[in-house]
Amino acid sequence: MPSPTPTRARMSADRRREQLLDVTKEMVGEQGFHAVSIEGVARRAGITRPVVYGHFDDLGALLEAMVEREGTRALAQLAEILPTELAEGGSPRDDLLAGLSGYLAAVAADPITWRLVLMPPEGAPPVLREQISRGRDAVVAALADVVRPGLGPGSESPDAELTARMLSSVADESARLMLTDPSRYPRERLLAHAAWLLRQLEPG
Amino acid sequence: MPSPTPTRARMSADRRREQLLDVTKEMVGEQGFHAVSIEGVARRAGITRPVVYGHFDDLGALLEAMVEREGTRALAQLAEILPTELAEGGSPRDDLLAGLSGYLAAVAADPITWRLVLMPPEGAPPVLREQISRGRDAVVAALADVVRPGLGPGSESPDAELTARMLSSVADESARLMLTDPSRYPRERLLAHAAWLLRQLEPG
DNA sequence: GCCCGATGTTACAGCCGTGTAAGTTGCCTC
DNA sequence: GAGGCAACTTACACGGCTGTAACATCGGGC
Numbered sequence: 001m002p003s004p005t006p007t008r009a010r011m012s013a014d015r016r017r018e019q020l021l022d023v024t025k026e027m028v029g030e031q032g033f034h035a036v037s038i039e040g041v042a043r044r045a046g047i048t049r050p051v052v053y054g055h056f057d058d059l060g061a062l063l064e065a066m067v068e069r070e071g072t073r074a075l076a077q078l079a080e081i082l083p084t085e086l087a088e089g090g091s092p093r094d095d096l097l098a099g100l101s102g103y104l105a106a107v108a109a110d111p112i113t114w115r116l117v118l119m120p121p122e123g124a125p126p127v128l129r130e131q132i133s134r135g136r137d138a139v140v141a142a143l144a145d146v147v148r149p150g151l152g153p154g155s156e157s158p159d160a161e162l163t164a165r166m167l168s169s170v171a172d173e174s175a176r177l178m179l180t181d182p183s184r185y186p187r188e189r190l191l192a193h194a195a196w197l198l199r200q201l202e203p204g
Numbered sequence: 205m206p207s208p209t210p211t212r213a214r215m216s217a218d219r220r221r222e223q224l225l226d227v228t229k230e231m232v233g234e235q236g237f238h239a240v241s242i243e244g245v246a247r248r249a250g251i252t253r254p255v256v257y258g259h260f261d262d263l264g265a266l267l268e269a270m271v272e273r274e275g276t277r278a279l280a281q282l283a284e285i286l287p288t289e290l291a292e293g294g295s296p297r298d299d300l301l302a303g304l305s306g307y308l309a310a311v312a313a314d315p316i317t318w319r320l321v322l323m324p325p326e327g328a329p330p331v332l333r334e335q336i337s338r339g340r341d342a343v344v345a346a347l348a349d350v351v352r353p354g355l356g357p358g359s360e361s362p363d364a365e366l367t368a369r370m371l372s373s374v375a376d377e378s379a380r381l382m383l384t385d386p387s388r389y390p391r392e393r394l395l396a397h398a399a400w401l402l403r404q405l406e407p408g
Numbered sequence: 409g410c411c412c413g414a415t416g417t418t419a420c421a422g423c424c425g426t427g428t429a430a431g432t433t434g435c436c437t438c
Numbered sequence: 439g440a441g442g443c444a445a446c447t448t449a450c451a452c453g454g455c456t457g458t459a460a461c462a463t464c465g466g467g468c
Contacts (some may be wrong), residue, residue, distance in 0.1 A: 010464065032326035039455055044313035045426055048417055053457070088360050120234035121326035155404060161395045162389075165381070173373035185366075193366040199403050200359060214434065214445055243425055252447055258429070 017055050022047055024066045029112035033123035035062060064125045070113045071131035077106040077134055082142045092146050093198045100171050100194055104187050107175045118176050140164045151202045170194070221259050224249055228270045233316040237267060237327035268329045274317045275335035281310045283341055286346045297352050297402045304375050304398055308391050311379045322380050344368045355406045374398070 011019065027036045038059055041059045042049045056062040081102035090098075109113040116124070117132055143164035150156035158162040174194065177185040215223065227249050231240045242263055246253045260266040283390035285306035294302075311318040320328070321336055347368035361367040378398065381389040 013414080016415085034327045037455060038457090047415095049456080050418095050458080051416060056417080058456085099401070111343050119326075122323075123238045123325075123327060147368070158400055159393070159397045162393070163401070164379060166397075166401065167378035169373055173370060189363070189366070193363045194364055195368075197367070197370065217444080220445085241425060242427090251445095253426080254428080254448095255446060258445080262427085263425095 013055070016051070020052060020055060020062070021066045021069055023203055025070060025112060028063075028066070028121075029115065030145065032121050036063065038062065060125060064127050067116075067125055067128045069130065069136075070116060071128070073110070074106075074113050074117055075131070075135055075138075077110075078139065081106060082139065091147070092151050093195075093202065095146060096143075096167070096198055097195055100174065101187075101191060103171055104175060104178060104190065106178065108182075108187070111179055114175065115179060118172055118179065136168065139168050143167050151198065155202060170197070217259070220249075220255070222388065224259060225255060225270045228266055229274060229316060232267075232325075234271070235317065236325050240267065240403055242266065245311065264329060265267070267339055268331050269331055271320070271332045271335065274320065275332070275339075277314070278344075279316050279335070280311075280322060281314075282343065285310060286343065296353070296355050297399075297406065299350060300347075300371070300402055301399055303394065305391075305395060306374055308382060310393070311383065312386075315383055318379065319383060322376055322383065340372060343372050347371050353400070359406060362375060374401070 014106065020041060023041050024036060027040060027044065036059070038049055038052050041062065042052045045052075052062070056065060081099055107118075116128065116136070120128060120132055141164075144160045147157050147163045147167065148160040174185075174190040177189060178187060224245060227245050228240060231244060231248065240263070242253055242256050245266065246256045249256075256266070260269060285303055311322075320332065321339070324332060324336055343367065346369075348364045351361050351367045351371065352364040378389075378394045382391060382394060
């Protein structure tokens with residue numbers, strides 16, 4: 001992530017807008033949504049409030065714009081990961097593991113954004129929850145497709161959607177552990193355990 | 205939950221204190237921590253700010269006291285549930301299922317408090333996270349004890365702590381689903397699925 | 409090279425929450 | 439039934455954030 005250029009120089013509207021969103025994201029990451037104010041963002045960006053108002057109607061609009069941008073990025077990352085899981089290639093188990101691996105990589109690469117998704121803070125604009133819920137539904141749907149046929153004969157889930165949700169929840173919990181205590185829960189440990197878990201779910 | 209008596213009458217210090225905590229809990233439940241203010245609590249309680257200051261040093265202390273009280277209650281509820289899981293009685297699977305069942309019942313009985321635990325909102329005093337983390341560790345430890353010997357021969361977990369965490373995470377996700385969409389995810393559906401899941405984890 | 413629009417600032421009025429000091433009122437006791 | 443303490447209110451000084459209007463300045467294009 002490029003540092004949010006606390007430049008004093010003048011900026012084009014586009015650059016300024018991006019910078020303000022960067023600053024907002026940083027502040028949310030550090031202190032949460034409730035700590036963000038137009039005043040604070042302006043101060044941190046090295047400018048004055050009216051400039052911010054020139055770009056965003058009010059605090060809500062600013063936060064929404066930030067969430068919108070980050071959400072879009074996160075969904076794009078997901079889009080790159082999910083197809084992997086549906087590849088007709090390997091076994092469902094390998095697909096799921098590859099998906100988890102990609103997911104953890106994406107989370108590690110942009111912790112602030114994914115922290116928003118994984119620990120959705122109150123005070124966030126409703127757009128966030130909607131976006132998260134949309135993303136999660138996509139994931140669950142994809143997982144359900146993998147799970148429905150069963151990981152092997154005799155292990156068909158009686159409730160594919162719920163199974164998918166639980167898998168998604170396990171993946172999220174893994175990501176959460178990695179985010180909050182990476183030294184104790186390195187990616188290899190999480191992946192190794194997931195591999196064991198999925199093996200258990202196979203018949204025989 | 206007794207309604208928080210918006211009485212105008214004078215109150216004993218103890219009753220007033222409890223009422224203020226009730227009001228605070230309500231407001232947090234409705235609008236989140238960030239929306240709570242001494243002013244707001246006083247207004248809702250039908251009194252003036254100095255009364256609140258008579259009981260709590262500042263907003264932080266008020267929120268901490270509320271979290272403290274609710275946390276203690278939640279931990280007490282957990283304490284009633286957890287031993288069940290360790291009962292030498294039935295199979296590990298039955299113990300785990302009974303534990304989940306009790307957990308879901310507790311959550312349904314006091315949604316506001318458990319929502320705090322399951323969806324820990326930013327803006328909450330650090331005490332909350334500490335209390336949650338303490339509670340979760342207790343649960344994970346208990347689950348790990350159940351899981352370590354394996355749910356059956358040949359199914360010993362290579363990483364009991366992580367397995368326990370995943371089980372705990374699945375239970376939490378179940379509770380979360382029940383809280384956010386009870387008609388779609390009634391307790392029976394969640395329990396039935398958990399039963400299937402645990403059966404899959406058994407060997408053979 | 410100068411001019412005009414875009415970028416940015418200073419300044420003001422207002423709202424809401426904080427915390428405290430001083431005074432008032434109700435209740436319980438002796 | 440009068441004192442006295444606990445419960446409560448009124449009132450004030452203060453600080454931070456919100457929006458907006460009026461003014462200043464930079465810089466690219468003709």
